Amino acid sequence: MxxxxxILCIHNTQPPGGGGLELKRAFERAWLPLIxxxxxxxxxxxxxxxxxxxxxxxxxxxPEHLKQLESLVASDQxxxxxxxxxxxxxxxxxERDAVGQIHYMNRWWKxxxxxxxxGAWLPLSAWSPDAARILNRLGLxxxxxxxxxxxxxxxxxxxxxxxxxxxALAIFPGD
Numbered sequence: 534m535x536x537x538x539x540i541l542c543i544h545n546t547q548p549p550g551g552g553g554l555e556l557k558r559a560f561e562r563a564w565l566p567l568i569x570x571x572x573x574x575x576x577x578x579x580x581x582x583x584x585x586x587x588x589x590x591x592x593x594x595x596p597e598h599l600k601q602l603e604s605l606v607a608s609d610q611x612x613x614x615x616x617x618x619x620x621x622x623x624x625x626x627x628e629r630d631a632v633g634q635i636h637y638m639n640r641w642w643k644x645x646x647x648x649x650x651x652g653a654w655l656p657l658s659a660w661s662p663d664a665a666r667i668l669n670r671l672g673l674x675x676x677x678x679x680x681x682x683x684x685x686x687x688x689x690x691x692x693x694x695x696x697x698x699x700x701a702l703a704i705f706p707g708d
Contacts (some may be wrong), residue, residue, distance in 0.1 A: 541577075542614070542677055542707060543567070544654055554589055560598075568601050571610060581611050581652030585606035585618035585634075588641060603646045615639055615650040615673065624661035629651035635671050652676060662697050680706040 545564055547556055562588070571577060583591075583602075591599040605611040616637040617623065623631050629672050635653065643649055652675040660678055668676060676693075692705045 540705065541579035542586050542654075542705075543581045545581060545587055546620075547590075550680055552586075552590070557586075557594065560587075560590070560595060564594070565598055568598055568605070570702045571605055572601060575608070575610060577651070578610050580652065582614040584620060585638065585641070586620070588618075588622055599645070606648045607646055613642055613648045613650055614654045614677075615642070616654040617656065620656060622657060622659035623641075623655055623667070624659055628663070628667060630670065631667060635668075635673075639671075649650070662695075665695050665699075665702035666697040666700040669696075669702050671688055673702070675703035675705060677705045677707045680708060684697055 538554075544615055545567075547559060570598075571579070591602070602611070606613055615635060615638045617626075617631065618633040618641065619634050621630075642650060646672065647666070651673065653673045654677055655678070660682055664676065692702055692703050694703055696702065
């Protein structure tokens with residue numbers, strides 16, 4: 534029987550402007566069960582990106598569940614994907630702002646267990662050829678893009694390498 538590899542990458546975010554009771558309900562219905570159930574299956578590994586809005590909210594309103602997430606990260610069950618802390622689309626931001634947000638995300642995680650962040654999530658699969666240069670210079674090695682963004686189309690069973698100005702970045706096509 535042929536084996537199949539699966540990379541599970543979960544993007545956790547709340548649309549801008551959503552907060553208060555709406556965010557609390559979403560957390561209780563989606564993100565909290567995810568954190569709790571992952572703990573029940575230690576052999577299941579995944580990558581996750583958490584938006585800055587959610588991280589700030591958990592730090593303030595759900596610190597015990599943030600500790601659960603930090604524990605999953607510390608056990609290498611969850612790999613954290615960095616990226617823009619405040620959101621936005623990488624191609625639409627001035628480079629200094631994008632770099633600042635990525636640095637802020639990395640510092641936030643460094644103060645919460647210091648996981649090795651090797652990849653970045655790009656919101657809405659916003660791609661720019663400059664992403665390879667920006668992300669690589671910040672020490673990031675890969676990102677995830679939806680398969681439809683590739684031309685010609687690629688199979689989702691592999692990855693590709695791109696570069697900009699000598700800065701290489703691996704790209705995993707996602708579905």
